[in-house]
């Protein structure tokens with residue numbers, strides 16, 4: 247007898263029934279069972295033939311990391327069995343992700359003769375809800391919220407029938423035994439009790455211009471047709487924030503927007519993420535994402551979405567997270583009514599784990615995750631140390647995570663943890679991961695935070711997790727750079743980390759940093775000259791304050807005063823407080839100021855708005871194709887305390903004197919930063935230069951950067967993010983890698 251240990255993504259993807267059928271077809275005796283961290287298969291003979299066949303045709307969604315074969319001292323299996331889950335395993339735990347409805351289930355959904363005709367909870371061994379309903383591992387029905395819905399006799403027969411698609415499907419259910427949808431009006435009165443009538447009526451109401459809330463996988467969404475965009479903005483006080491649009495199918499989407507092959511493949515991935523697509527040629531979507539270069543689109547992923555489109559005339563609708571601003575997405579039926587909508591389509595299956603839609607954009611160098619969540623977490627990521635470390639990320643757009651035996655498990659997207667509810671959400675998510683992975687408190691080696699002295703989350707979690715482990719406080723941009731090294735499997739690089747703000751080890755606010763990094767140390771090699779943030783955070787909301795600070799310093803060298811500085815009421819106050827304002831090297835603020843100077847956006851109603859809107863201007867064809875005379879305006883690179891600093895004051899002077907425009911300003915700046923990166927990497931003998939931080943989501947900037955680096959030295963590899971978020975959602979990965987490695991090298 248032989249025992250085969252299969253590790254990887256093998257739970258919740260129909261692996262056990264698959265192994266069962268394969269063994270039966272080969273006439274083998276033995277068994278298959280889930281052990282929480284791996285699948286164990288025992289066969290009585292022909293082990294090689296079995297593994298060959300197994301690897302040739304894996305079930306969709308399965309991903310094998312390793313196959314190990316051992317002798318098994320046991321005899322006498324005449325038949326093959328699926329045994330109940332054991333619970334011995336510990337390493338490489340497989341926690342399944344929610345997976346979009348498969349083609350077979352979709353066909354069955356619209357088969358009028360089938361048992362699951364128009365049934366919104368249809369699923370099988372390869373598709374359906376997983377993480378969002380998972381209470382504990384292994385992924386067995388009694389460990390999910392579906393345990394509240396005992397299966398009927400017919401489902402039971404399917405579950406036990408090896409020839410059935412739903413043989414051993416843990417999420418099996420049908421209209422007789424499964425969860426159901428109900429429809430409520432704005433007064434919480436039940437309108438429709440019949441599941442399918444509820445969905446039909448809801449769809450028609452959306453067609454007719456109602457704003458509805460629908461409970462989906464992992465949370466609630468606001469839905470309406472595109473004509474209602476303005477009302478949606480008014481009611482939910484989101485004056486400028488972009489909404490995501492769901493399209494009926496990929497063909498319809500193609501009629502509206504040009505998509506590349508890679509974007510198409512990404513949209514159709516099992517995780518069905520929101521993909522940001524270029525909207526340049528279409529004014530149709532202007533209201534959806536005002537002044538931005540792109541719109542977030544996605545395709546139906548649950549049976550409910552397909553049913554809605556089936557009953558609706560609309561080919562595309564707004565589907566966006568339902569939440570109170572600053573708070574996590576709503577998951578509980580009662581709380582849905584706190585948001586003002588016309589109709590509520592709610593189901594009675596408990597959401598165990600909230601999980602927002604994932605958001606990404608496809609770039610030349612890879613995939614940039616703005617949010618890595620539904621469909622992508624909590625897949626383990628390989629991390630270069632063996633320690634048990636929890637990392638909590640920074641303060642905004644946070645994810646956390648925990649590592650065990652060289653695998654890092656990220657939480658879902660959490661949000662801004664300066665709000666108490668979001669902070670609690672991070673705590674619950676971490677606790678959940680701890681329980682899935684099976685780490686005891688006393689087994690924790692370290693906890694890792696941002697260096698920032700006043701983050702509330704730091705104090706909060708320190709109290710919760712003391713006194714078992716060591717505490718690490720890690721510089722923000724070093725953590726960004728380390729997350730990129732994890733992403734690209736490197737140990738060392740020169741990195742340009744550009745973002746809005748991160749606390750520097752000199753007490754200033756950093757945001758445009760050339761660093762030499764390993765997981766054990768970092769050195770600040772270059773940056774831009776510092777400038778004051780008049781009014782601190784208020785300068786983030788009103789970028790005119792940034793421009794004003796530069797203008798005040800440079801006004802003797804500026805020939806003609808720009809009209810943008812006329813009529814500023816607070817000018818005297820700003821002048822006075824400038825000297826004692828916090829100092830920064832934030833690239834995000836520089837972009838904000840350029841956006842304001844170009845009169846694109848001078849008032850941020852959401853995080854990063856001016857800089858994001860500025861990308862549209864950078865992306866204009868005439869901008870990208872023109873021959874800018876950068877060399878005439880290259881700013882000087884100063885050296886202070888051994889750190890090279892690009893003199894951005896020179897660029898602002900040229901901008902104010904109208905010698906250059908905003909595009910040239912930016913390309914000169916990026917070129918100078920690239921020059922520092924290349925010089926330093928050549929000095930240090932480092933072959934890789936990375937780009938990370940929130941600003942690197944900007945495709946124009948990342949392309950200019952790569953172009954400049956390779957123009958100077960074509961042999962240098964420029965690396966980007968691919969699976970870990972460029973922005974603050976990736977910081978916890980870097981914190982974790984650093985803390986674990988520091989423990990190991992001691």
Ligand SMILES: [Zn+2]
Nearest residue numbers: 348351370373
């Ligand atoms: Zn399916």
Ligand SMILES: [Zn+2]
Nearest residue numbers: 398401420423
């Ligand atoms: Zn049933």
